[in-house]
Structure formats: structure tokens, C-alpha cells
Amino acid sequence: MKTPEAGSEIVVGLDLGTTKVSAVVGEVDADGITILGVGNVPCRGLRKGVVSNIEWTVRSIREAIDAAQTMAGVEIKTVYAGVAGSHIRAHTSDGVCAISGREVTRADLERVLEGARAIPVDADRMILHALPREYVVDNQDGIRDPIGMSGVRLQVRVNLVTAATSCVQNVIRCVERCGLTVADVVLEPLASAGAVLSDDEKEIGVAVIDIGGGTTDILLYADGGVVHTSTIPAGGNNITNDVAAGLRTPMAEAERLKRNYGCALGRMIADDEEIEVPGVGGHAPRRVARRLLSDIIEPRVEEIFAEARRRIEETGLLEQVSSGCVLTGGAVLMEGMVECAEEILGMPVRMGFPVGVKGIVQLVQGPQYATGVGLVRYGAEQLSESGQRVSFGSVPRSQEEAVPAGSQKSGFLSWLRAAF
Ligand SMILES: Nc1ncnc2c1ncn2[C@@H]1O[C@H](COP(=O)(O)OP(=O)(O)OP(=O)(O)O)[C@@H](O)[C@H]1O
Ligand SMILES: [Mg+2]
Structure with a gap:
């Protein structure tokens, strides 16, 4: 070593x-x-x-x-x-401290953030992060970095993330x-x-959607800070389950078919494309239209993006997500994910x-x-x-x-x- x-x-x-x-x-x-x-x-x-x-x-x-x-x-x-x-929750909290007319230092930032963390949380929960949204020095709000500014009162608004x-x-x-x-x-x-x-995306406003195997995590940036986070309890594994049930094939085969031939948007597939589906319990393999596979996948993917859109809308900050959405997590490797997300979210989407x-x-x-x-x-x-x-x-x-x-x-x- x-x-x-x-x-x-x-x-x-x-x-x-x-x-x-x-x-x-x-x-x-x-x-x-x-x-x-x-x-x-x-x-x-x-x-x-x-x-x-x-x-x-x-x-x-x-x-x-x-x-x-x-x-x-x-x-x-x-x-x-x-x-x-x-179990992750997020809500806003404010912290205030006196700076008595001198310049704001890093130690002041720590103090004011400690203040924002000092709120009662349920006994079975803990604070994971206090993510600054904006600072206010006296009456001037919307400050990203107050170090070096002068005033008598420093305030911070944070997104407080708690966990079980x-x-x-x-x-x-x-x-x-x-x-x-x-x-x-x-x-x-x-x-x-x-x-x-990128820093620019955070500055302009962006939604990150991480679609893994078991969950879809959403994180929203607006004005340079995190303004929302939440989790949808569905991901790539649900898609595999749907394929296994819909095509009556073992899970391992459903996973393979999903990865190799899956598509989130059926109309991207030519009508004459076919795939071979292995049978379960000794049944012979059969050939089916690839379109059938995407007909199974598409509703689940749509459901995930529709729920993501609903959560973004609920924050009232949809308009501020100006640079659109960045998709990440293994499940977004499937063909058609970016296109499907663009349609349902109604914003520009890229892969991250x-x-x-x-x-x-x-x-x-x-x-x-x-x-x-x-x-x-x-x-x-x-x-x-x-x-x-x-x-x-x-x-x-x-x-x-x-x-x-x-x-x-x-x-x-x-x-x-x-x-x-
Ligand atoms: N090429 C591919 N096409 C479609 N899906 C894929 C592809 N590659 C991986 N996946 C899917 O991505 C998922 C795993 O993604 P990832 O590794 O990000 O999840 P995880 O971090 O383990 O789970 P989570 O974040 O939900 O806890 C699985 O459902 C897998 O089937
Ligand atoms: Mg993950």
C-alpha cells in the first residue's frame, strides 16, 4: 500500500x-x-x-x-x-446573529448557520444539512456570499434537511x-x-433527478441554493418488475431485456423490430415486437416523471428552474429517457x-x-x-x-x- x-x-x-x-x-x-x-x-x-x-x-x-x-x-x-x-425531509429555517457594524467573517457564517440549526426536531430525527439559500445583511437580501460585507445584523435562510x-x-x-x-x-x-x-446551472436554477434502482431522488436549485429535496419510492427495479410480469419472463432476463432493448418512448421504435423473450418454467422462448417491451416500460417512466413534475410544481418554483433538468442514476441509461422527460417535465433535459x-x-x-x-x-x-x-x-x-x-x-x- x-x-x-x-x-x-x-x-x-x-x-x-x-x-x-x-x-x-x-x-x-x-x-x-x-x-x-x-x-x-x-x-x-x-x-x-x-x-x-x-x-x-x-x-x-x-x-x-x-x-x-x-x-x-x-x-x-x-x-x-x-x-x-x-425518511428524508426538508424545510426552511432562519438564523440570525449580531455583527455589530464590522465585516462579516467566516466565523459569523458558522454562528448564523448554527442558529438556523437550533430548532426543535422530533426526537427520532437528526439534522443532516443546513443548506444556505440566501443571506441578509441588515435590510439587503438575496446575498450569496456576505463575507467582507459590513452591517449590524446577519441573517441566513437555509434549507434544513433532516433524516430518521x-x-x-x-x-x-x-x-x-x-x-x-x-x-x-x-x-x-x-x-x-x-x-x-455546473455552477451556472445552480445559479440559473436546475432540477436534478437521480433515478436509481429503488428510488428517484429530486433536488432543486434556485438562486444558487438548494430549495427542495424529496424522494419518490420508485426506480429502475420497478421497471424490471413490470417487464418480468408483463412478458412473463424471469427477473434476470427482464433486467437484460430492459438494458439491451428497453425504450422509454414507444414511438422511437420501428414497428417491425422484434426481440426474443425467454420463457419461464421450461416454456419455449418466443419472439415479440420490441414495441411491446416499451409499452410496458413507458407508463412506469411516465408515472415517475409526472410525479417529479408534480413535486417541482408544488414548490411554486417551476418558473425558476430555468436551465431545466439534469437526469442521473443508472436507470436513465435507457433509450428515450431524456426525450420522455422533456415531454412530461416540459423543460430542457440533459443526461448528467x-x-x-x-x-x-x-x-x-x-x-x-x-x-x-x-x-x-x-x-x-x-x-x-x-x-x-x-x-x-x-x-x-x-x-x-x-x-x-x-x-x-x-x-x-x-x-x-x-x-x-
Ligand atoms: N443500460 C441500462 N438501461 C436501463 N436501465 C439500466 C441500465 N443500466 C442500469 N440500469 C438500471 O439502473 C438501476 C441502478 O441504478 P443505480 O446504480 O443508480 O441505482 P442505486 O444507486 O443502486 O439505487 P438507489 O439510488 O435507488 O438506491 C437498476 O434498476 C438498473 O436496472
Ligand atoms: Mg443511487
């Missing part, structure tokens, strides 16, 4: 998905992030983004970490772990059973967004691949790696925030602001560990 170069740090993102565990190893220095290795292992220990079987999850984490470690040639001790699922404590505890428990430490727990769609969005890293990038090129890469970028940013790293150009400003150094969450993590 090699040790990282002087002036660099190893940051590992651990994406616990419903279908796979991904460990992404990055080396962070002043020039950015270099991907050194990836471990990608199928996992059946989660349901709808939430750990449901500790043993299976631990086994997959171990395998993913071992593979990533071997490829990267470094020892992994600490990870940034993703959390997701329908037990779900976060289970993630930490699984990771620690593998002999690893959790540096931080991070909302998965926030990590995915950090990997696939992880960007902003170098090294063995071909290993993390697909949209299914957005969360893993995003977790590394998030971790790198935390290092830079806490002063361990010098300026780190490739990470967007708004994400940098989202993570106050020495946040309350670190204290909470130690408390969670002590509680086991």
Missing part, C-alpha cells in the same frame, strides 16, 4: 445504493481530485435506499472497499457515506462493522448534484455524467457513479473548508458554503457512535 503524496489527502466516497455499493477513492491536492480506484459490488441489503439487512450490506461494503483499496493501492480508513430514502436517526445509525453501523470510520453522512442527491452540475475529476475517469463515467464521485467532491470540499487543503478550484462555491467546518453534525456523529 502506498501512502498519499505530501500535500495530498485520500478521500473515499461510499454510495450505498439499492442495487450496488460503490466505493470511489480520490486523491485530493491543490490541483483537484484524481480518481485512483473504484470498487463496485452488487448489494441486496437496502430497500428503497434504506438499509434493511445489516449483514448483506456489511458484506457488500467490505467487498467494495477491498476492491477499491486494491485498485488504488492505498489503505482506506475513513469514508464519506451517502444516505437516502423517503435510526436510518443514519444503520448506515454508520454497517460502515463501522467493516472497521472504517464515517467522516460524514451526506444526502445522496446532494452528492450526485455536486458531481454533475460525473465531471470535475481526473485520473481513471473511465471507471466512474456513467450516471450511476454520480453519487460516489459527488461524495468524494463533498469530502474534498470539507477538507478545504477545515483548512487542511488550500484553494480547491473545481468545487462549486455554493457547495463549499453548504458545509460549515466543525458543524454540529460532527458532534452528532460522535454521539451516534458512542450510543452503539
